[in-house]
Amino acid sequence: MRDTRVDTERTPVRAAARFVARHPRSVGSAVVLDVAVLWVGYQTVLMAAGIAVVAGASWRLLDRPTFDRFAGRLLRAWWRRWWSYRRQWLRIMTACNLTTIDHKGNTLTPRVTWVKSTFAWDTVTVRMAKGQEPEDFEKVINRLANSFKTRAANVRQLKPGKVALDFQRREPFDDMFVPLPPLAESVEAVNLRRLVIGRDEYGRDFTVDLLGRDLHILLGGATGAGKGSFMWALLRALAPLIRDGLVRLWVIDPKGGMEFGIGEEMFHEFAESDKAGQKLIRKYTSVLDARKLELGRQGVRTFTPSLETPLELLICDELAAMTAYADKAIRAPFELDLSKALTQYRAVGGRTVGASQEPTKDVIPMRGLFPTKIALRLDSASYVDMCLGEGMRDMGAFADKIPEYLAGVAYVKKDGRREPLRVRAAYTTDDDITELVRFCTDRGATVTPIRREADDEHVGQTEEDIYSTDFEKLEVDDETDEVDETDYYEGDEDEEIA
Ligand SMILES: Nc1ncnc2c1ncn2[C@@H]1O[C@H](COP(=O)(O)OP(=O)(O)OP(=O)(O)O)[C@@H](O)[C@H]1O
Numbered sequence: 094m095r096d097t098r099v100d101t102e103r104t105p106v107r108a109a110a111r112f113v114a115r116h117p118r119s120v121g122s123a124v125v126l127d128v129a130v131l132w133v134g135y136q137t138v139l140m141a142a143g144i145a146v147v148a149g150a151s152w153r154l155l156d157r158p159t160f161d162r163f164a165g166r167l168l169r170a171w172w173r174r175w176w177s178y179r180r181q182w183l184r185i186m187t188a189c190n191l192t193t194i195d196h197k198g199n200t201l202t203p204r205v206t207w208v209k210s211t212f213a214w215d216t217v218t219v220r221m222a223k224g225q226e227p228e229d230f231e232k233v234i235n236r237l238a239n240s241f242k243t244r245a246a247n248v249r250q251l252k253p254g255k256v257a258l259d260f261q262r263r264e265p266f267d268d269m270f271v272p273l274p275p276l277a278e279s280v281e282a283v284n285l286r287r288l289v290i291g292r293d294e295y296g297r298d299f300t301v302d303l304l305g306r307d308l309h310i311l312l313g314g315a316t317g318a319g320k321g322s323f324m325w326a327l328l329r330a331l332a333p334l335i336r337d338g339l340v341r342l343w344v345i346d347p348k349g350g351m352e353f354g355i356g357e358e359m360f361h362e363f364a365e366s367d368k369a370g371q372k373l374i375r376k377y378t379s380v381l382d383a384r385k386l387e388l389g390r391q392g393v394r395t396f397t398p399s400l401e402t403p404l405e406l407l408i409c410d411e412l413a414a415m416t417a418y419a420d421k422a423i424r425a426p427f428e429l430d431l432s433k434a435l436t437q438y439r440a441v442g443g444r445t446v447g448a449s450q451e452p453t454k455d456v457i458p459m460r461g462l463f464p465t466k467i468a469l470r471l472d473s474a475s476y477v478d479m480c481l482g483e484g485m486r487d488m489g490a491f492a493d494k495i496p497e498y499l500a501g502v503a504y505v506k507k508d509g510r511r512e513p514l515r516v517r518a519a520y521t522t523d524d525d526i527t528e529l530v531r532f533c534t535d536r537g538a539t540v541t542p543i544r545r546e547a548d549d550e551h552v553g554q555t556e557e558d559i560y561s562t563d564f565e566k567l568e569v570d571d572e573t574d575e576v577d578e579t580d581y582y583e584g585d586e587d588e589e590i591a
Pocket residue numbers: 314315316317318319320321322352450500501502517518519520
């Protein structure tokens with residue numbers, strides 16, 4: 094007997110209707126184009142298209158991050174979906190053994206339902222064919238990356254029957270040199286709202302705002318990931334204020350002073366052991382408690398660093414040594430004082446930077462209190478959400494995929510900003526640190542030009558040259574840092590395959 098139901102489902106009309114429903118934007122654009130050609134003639138449409146292309150290209154040239162935000166992602170997601178993924182899909186799925194056979198002998202293929210594209214990564218949402226599990230994709234993930242000609246790939250299960258395949262198309266930091274910013278000569282040259290630490294993936298300055306958004310910063314990263322470079326870059330950006338007593342540094346380096354011992358002279362207080370660290374934070378909180386009372390009495394509500402009330406920056410290099418691995422008599426009061434430091438001193442100038450190799454709950458129970466979180470290379474995928482917050486890996490923060498050779502590369506999550514941003518800190522060598530310490534401890538210091546060795550690698554290359562290959566040198570104002578990196582989605586999420 095004929096199976097009429099199956100025949101009905103496969104009529105061309107139904108197939109066409111399904112196509113329209115699945116690709117409303119693409120079909121809609123084609124229809125609008127056709128109508129326009131009929132209405133005004135193809136010459137006019139061609140002319141309008143030419144003008145749009147020239148305008149778009151100029152925009153991209155002048156301000157790539159905003160172009161990317163409003164148009165680039167949309168165009169790229171659409172282009173990548175049709176040209177890179179749909180076009181080759183059947184061939185690559187078959188070649189990688191990702192098809193299955195049903196009871197009637199029909200070949201079932203996984204379907205692309207959604208493509209999202211960021212500057213460096215594409216995420217392709219796939220409805221698996223019947224009989225498949227995410228592990229089937231995991232097994233051939235390197236073959237998929239190679240077949241689609243991408244650098245790396247990664248599978249995530251989104252919900253039953255659905256996986257996301259993430260493909261890394263490019264590595265901006267391979268070509269991008271992150272220069273160490275010059276030492277500012279005077280306090281006036283430092284803007285506490287825009288302390289330059291490194292560059293982001295677009296080649297813009299990556300800045301920290303110690304007066305507003307980035308009150309406290311948490312750094313998570315495996316050993317050798319480059320946590321030190323973020324902390325030293327911050328100190329370098331603050332140099333004239335440290336020298337003139339407007340910023341005081343309270344540094345806990347419980348690993349025996351391995352990271353910060355070299356800078357001891359420029360610190361207000363320094364602790365090299367867990368016990369000393371606990372005493373240091375106690376003193377820190379008592380100083381700020383007293384200031385809170387005093388300024389509260391005077392009715393002061395906004396903080397401006399001065400000689401009487403300097404910005405008090407608490408730095409703790411390995412939090413685990415003070416929490417998870419410390420004696421209870423040290424751990425308990427330390428955790429209390431740290432939570433206090435993270436919640437009570439916004440208006441009186443208390444700021445905290447903490448680092449840890451394992452951003453787990455045991456190590457940093459108070460990690461939610463850090464408004465800015467930075468994830469460098471991490472040992473496991475589960476650490477990413479622990480460090481940056483729930484769902485951040487799904488948003489594209491693949492900190493566990495940062496290769497070892499890219500030390501100092503990280504994903505940043507700031508409060509009030511949805512998407513993670515990929516950045517790299519400038520690297521402060523031991524010589525640069527020595528120079529910084531000399532500068533901060535000598536009130537009559539003069540600034541000598543720096544970046545000797547690093548600049549040698551780029552002899553004859555101006556900064557313009559370095560970026561002109563892939564990145565435009567960008568003038569950025571305070572706002573652009575806030576760019577909401579919302580990606581563009583092209584897809585038909587709700588379509589179910591018959
Ligand atoms: N921003 C950077 N750019 C380039 N290279 C870097 C950067 N940061 C670090 N490196 C390289 O990585 C090495 C390790 O960095 P660093 O000591 O800062 O790591 P860490 O995260 O502090 O590790 P640990 O937890 O073991 O202290 C450095 O010696 C340097 O060679």
